[in-house]
Amino acid sequence: MYRAGIIGCGKIAQLRHIPEYAARQDVRLAGFYDKNTARAKELAEKYGGENYHSYEEMLSDPKIDVVSVCTANHSHAEIAVTALRAGKHVLCEKPMAVTLSECERMAEEAEKSGKYLVIGHNQRLLRTHQEAKRLLEAGEIGKLIFFQTSFTHAGPETWSIDAGKNVWFFDKNKAAFGAMADLGIHKTDLIRYLTGDEIVSAQAVLATLDKKDGEGNLISVDDYASCVYRLGRGAVGTMTVGWSNYGQEDNSTILYGEKGVMKIYCDRQYSLIIEKRDGSSIRYELDQIQTNDGQSKSGVIDEFIDCITEKRVSVISGEEALQSMRAVFSAINGAGGGNGAAEREGGNR
Ligand SMILES: NC(=O)c1ccc[n+]([C@@H]2O[C@H](COP(=O)([O-])OP(=O)(O)OC[C@H]3O[C@@H](n4cnc5c(N)ncnc54)[C@H](O)[C@@H]3O)[C@@H](O)[C@H]2O)c1
Structure with a gap:
């Protein structure tokens, strides 16, 4: 016990x-x-x-x-x-x-x-992401060429138990970063997980575009980030995260390979779609993405306890997270601000 x-x-x-x-x-x-x-x-x-x-x-x-x-x-x-x-x-x-x-x-x-x-x-424990990884490893879309991944919603001010426009998520001293670390870390980690590849360089623009605190001032952390990640085996892709999406939450990923395209959480019914180069497609109805309003079991606690009992390395270990954080910090450190500021490229090693 x-x-x-x-x-x-x-x-x-x-x-x-x-x-x-x-x-x-x-x-x-x-x-x-x-x-x-x-x-x-x-x-x-x-x-x-x-x-x-x-x-x-x-x-x-x-x-x-x-x-x-x-x-x-x-x-x-x-x-x-x-x-x-x-x-x-x-x-x-x-x-x-x-x-x-x-x-x-x-x-x-x-x-x-x-x-x-x-x-x-x-995100690594979602059935659709696990199946996507299996299909990528089985070569279903061939060699990866490029990708795009997004995580955008209306922000954490209604989510927190201390909800409101002065929520700690908007306070640089408590949160440190905004959408980039809140949402970007999920998708940075997901790309590493799905592809089994490392992010070797990152370019990013972080900006505070719309989100305001209780006094009507723009918040002190980013509410938008856009990154270009280059992977060790050559694929390049973008990650867009944001807290100022006032429509339907977007949590999608698309991977473009030599033999076809894999679409994850792009369709409400079919969480995974593979479109082959010959025009055929395969649709999988696996699960629905967790949203702020539609919560489902995370599986994180089961993974934690089962790993201890079974004495196995966790798929969401601190070591794995550290590698994903390296990419996030590389992107943040090399990032330009909003409003047309110049971007710089940063390596993560
Ligand atoms: N895995 C996910 O998808 C996911 C989703 C939401 C939040 N989170 C993370 O979970 C953490 C908590 O977020 P939340 O959404 O529950 O926020 P929240 O505002 O709802 O709750 C935070 C709680 O922590 C308490 N607290 C804050 N600092 C503390 C401290 N130093 N010592 C003791 N108590 C303290 C607050 O009083 C509050 O009760 C954050 O790091 C957040 O990024 C992860």
Whole structure:
């Protein structure tokens, strides 16, 4: 039996982590901590665990075996490293952390402690993405030539448990980056996962185009990012992410190969479509993309716990996330601002 502690009891903890732990026979929700003490207390009363007064108090308690870090981005590294040092297995939400050195420190600490560090890259666990990877590896569209991937929606201000225009996601001190790290990290990681290739160079434009805070000022982080990624085996592609899409959420990826085209989450009914060069097509009805309004099981908690039990390397390990973060930081560091600023190219090694 694993005794799980939840650090940060907001939306992602309440919609995914807590119910997915609660659904397992081999896990007991054993403790909660949030800087909003009433929030943690309420959950402790509901699920029967301890209500801790600091994350250090939870992490020094031998009654906790595994923890979920679901706090604002700037605190991920500090909490995850403390947890690993305290001998806990850690599931940390994305983005892994807010600087590359923090990400490296987390991966090093996981290695040193021998404990699991898993990052909430749920896109890798979607059935359609897993099937897409299998078909790409089987050569269904041949050698990859170019790709495009998008993740755009109306922004996190209605999503957060502390919803509103002054949400922490818009605060550079707490979030560090905007759409690029919130959404871009998912798609950067997805491209690495699907292609099995590394991003060797990145160009990007990050901009704050539309999103405003409660005072009517443009927010202090990007609400739009567009990147051009070059992969090790030669394919080139674009990633567009944004928080100012006020129509239907877009979470699509298209891969263009020598033998055909693979379209992922471009069609509401058929989540995966392959269009062959000879004009034929194959349509797969596998699942529907998770959206802010349409939540489904993430599978991240099952992956975390099953990996520990089965002693296997996770597909969403800290090491994998570190490589994806390298590409994100490379893009951010080389990026120009909006309004026509010049872009620079940055390598990620
Ligand atoms: N995997 C995904 O698709 C996904 C989706 C949404 C959010 N997230 C990530 O999950 C994390 C949490 O996001 P959310 O949507 O739940 O936000 P939220 O605003 O709904 O909740 C955050 C909670 O953390 C608490 N908190 C913040 N900093 C803290 C600290 N230092 N110590 C203790 N408690 C703290 C807040 O009081 C709040 O209860 C973020 O890093 C976010 O990027 C991931």
